[in-house]
Amino acid sequence: MDHEIRIITTEDGSNSLFVPSMNETYHSTHGAITESQHVFIKEGLQHYCGLHKPVDVRILEVGFGTGLNALLSLKEASDLNVTIHYTTLEPFPLTTEIFSELNFCDNPILAGFENMFAEMHNSLWEESVEMTNRFSLHKSKVALQDFDSLNGYDLIYFDAFAPSKQAEMWEPEVLGKVRDMMNSNAILVTYCARGQFKRDLSALGFKVETLDGPPGKKEMVRAMKV
Numbered sequence: 001m002d003h004e005i006r007i008i009t010t011e012d013g014s015n016s017l018f019v020p021s022m023n024e025t026y027h028s029t030h031g032a033i034t035e036s037q038h039v040f041i042k043e044g045l046q047h048y049c050g051l052h053k054p055v056d057v058r059i060l061e062v063g064f065g066t067g068l069n070a071l072l073s074l075k076e077a078s079d080l081n082v083t084i085h086y087t088t089l090e091p092f093p094l095t096t097e098i099f100s101e102l103n104f105c106d107n108p109i110l111a112g113f114e115n116m117f118a119e120m121h122n123s124l125w126e127e128s129v130e131m132t133n134r135f136s137l138h139k140s141k142v143a144l145q146d147f148d149s150l151n152g153y154d155l156i157y158f159d160a161f162a163p164s165k166q167a168e169m170w171e172p173e174v175l176g177k178v179r180d181m182m183n184s185n186a187i188l189v190t191y192c193a194r195g196q197f198k199r200d201l202s203a204l205g206f207k208v209e210t211l212d213g214p215p216g217k218k219e220m221v222r223a224m225k226v
């Protein structure tokens with residue numbers, strides 16, 4: 001993406017990014033950390049672990065972006081006492097100039113994780129890296145549409161740009177491809193709760209739940225592969 005990207009500060013004090021050419025942000029302007037923590041950690045990772053009490057969790061993230069979801073998940077792995085194998089897709093990695101300015105670790109929830117955050121961004125693409133004894137990271141510089149995996153995933157963080165900005169990410173064919181990579185009883189979480197998206201998920205055989213969204217967003221979606 002040869003777009004200009006600007007750092008913004010969201011309402012909880014954490015940074016996000018704004019892409020003027022798309023008129024789109026990477027996170028909710030009501031709070032980047034607050035949104036990620038609610039949608040992906042609380043309603044995704046914590047929910048899945050509470051339900052299945054797994055030893056290992058395989059996560060696939062669509063859109064590594066700032067690395068915020070990955071860092072929060074790394075932190076959560078030790079809190080939940082699970083081992084996370086985290087695969088993340090990003091065809092348009094951020095420059096060092098941008099990611100080194102992000103202030104996520106100023107938030108008490110991520111205090112002390114500065115080095116880990118830099119290490120995540122600096123880690124090689126297409127390689128699995130043991131970040132901690134509970135968290136391995138595999139970054140792939142590839143679009144979801146071109147990604148294939150023999151791994152089955154337990155949890156999908158579907159964090160693409162909104163359907164109004166990047167409609168192709170939310171097409172039933174793409175969602176069906178994601179479904180094929182999920183283990184049975186795996187869940188997909190996303191901030192999007194659009195009617196057509198929910199109908200498409202149901203048509204693909206997901207059990208769809210509409211949950212309360214983070215501040216500033218009425219609803220979000222969690223879908224289970226049944």
Ligand SMILES: C[S@@+](CC[C@H](N)C(=O)[O-])C[C@H]1O[C@@H](n2cnc3c(N)ncnc32)[C@H](O)[C@@H]1O
Pocket residue numbers: 001025026027062063064065066067068069089090091092142143144145159160161162
């Ligand atoms: C809403 S942002 C969220 C990023 C990230 N999860 C974060 O917390 O910063 C969407 C991300 O999807 C990435 N993206 C765009 N097209 C994609 C594609 N075809 N496949 C996977 N990711 C894509 C963008 O570059 C961007 O980083």
